[in-house]
Amino acid sequence: MTLAAFGALAAVWAAAIALPGPDVFQIIRIASKNTRAGVYCALGIMLGNTLWIASSLAGLATVFAAFPALMLII
Numbered sequence: 001m002t003l004a005a006f007g008a009l010a011a012v013w014a015a016a017i018a019l020p021g022p023d024v025f026q027i028i029r030i031a032s033k034n035t036r037a038g039v040y041c042a043l044g045i046m047l048g049n050t051l052w053i054a055s056s057l058a059g060l061a062t063v064f065a066a067f068p069a070l071m072l073i074i
Contacts, residue, residue: 001061026041026045027042
């Protein structure tokens, strides 16, 4: 994966994370009761998302390395 492709992927990922979704509503629900708990909730969600995305990218990189012809399909 080139640096430009990784940058584009990171930009799309950041935009998707910034859009409101169930995670944002969970953080708002928790933070409205206790600010510190809301911060910990947000940190936990960010850590979980980061681990999930990093592991999925590592898996996809392995698949594309094993089968370069898949890049033509994408």
